[in-house]
Amino acid sequence: MSRARPSAEIVAKILRQKGLSAGIRRGRALVLWPEIAGPALSELTEAERLEDGVLLVRVADSVVAHQLTYLREEFIRRYQEKQPGLVRELRFVVGAEKKARPKSKPAVLPKLNPEEESRLQKLAQRSPQDLQEVILRAGRAVLQRQKENPHPPCPICGGPSREHPCKPCQTLLAAPAVQREAGRLIRFPLKTRLEGEPLQAARYLAQQKLEAQLRDLLPQVIQQPELMPILQDTARRYLQLRTGEKEVRAYRHLLPESLGSLLKEV
Structure with a gap:
């Protein structure tokens, strides 16, 4: 009888089959940022998006951005410890401070139905203990964004697109x-x-x-x-x-x- 595969491999396979792998990978990088940056720096920064292994982080001003460049290698090292290969580079984008954004009502994302929630719970339960909450939060975010956007996901990157594959993936x-x-x-x-x-x-x-x-x-x-x-x-x-x-x-x-x-x- 063959040995049972590690739970991480099982999760990766299921995510790939369901077309959620790319989106959840991006979401995982964003969710991990506060832990990577620490409480103080996460108040002044916000991980915005992950593109081809490059994580874009929005910062309060140019002074903060300059100081953070000295910590880039340390941040990448921490990501490597948590999720090897997920983040290969960091770029800091100057913008409004995270806490100073307009206090407008946040957009209400569509709720997941019981079947979708159950599927995510099963995926999380099959993953390592320290990743379960990350997968749940990232998975919910991905599915909610997909439901909010009328366009179905690109079969390659998982992002909503009028074209299939999307234009960036066509280039790829x-x-x-x-x-x-x-x-x-x-x-x-x-x-x-x-x-x-x-x-x-x-x-x-x-x-x-x-x-x-x-x-x-x-x-x-x-x-x-x-x-x-x-x-x-x-x-x-x-x-x-x-x-x-x-x-x-x-x-x-x-x-x-x-x-x-x-x-x-x-």
Whole structure:
């Protein structure tokens, strides 16, 4: 019997399948900032957004920004201890002091329904104890923003977008490194060289190409049954790419509908 995988791996897989991974990763960086900066500095600063591993932090004025640059490496080190690879760089943006913002009523975000809340609770329970509250808060924020925005999330970065993929991710898909990774993933779905959103983009591209291969192979296999092993191998790689699992028999339901009845083994 195979060993149970660490809970962190299970959570990462579920988040990836639900399309929440990128958004929750960003939310986790923002939620952790007060702990990283400490009580005093968090009163004068606010983590604003995470872009490609670069965390943008809004600060009270240029003097504070200048002083914080001397602490950049320490902040990055603390992030590395909490969440390795999450934040690779920090940039300080001068703006209004956090506590001096207009006292207007905050926007009321849509509430999560019981099913959504239950799903988040289950995700949190499967994660390490020290991350459970972070995942809950970040997950709620991501889902609430998605419900507030009428546009569905981009299949790569998870951000709301009229276009799918969104324009920044379309640019990412055209990057040579992403295309090379996608070519590798088509052949070896479990061997990755990239990480973060470039990896997500490469997975998306590889999945699209494998789906096209499956559609092309299906009518040929019907006419030439001896091609069935090729179809099975393509379907196995497709499911490995989608699930991150080596053994994929339990995931046949994730195959395109037209293949489900034909493929008994993958």
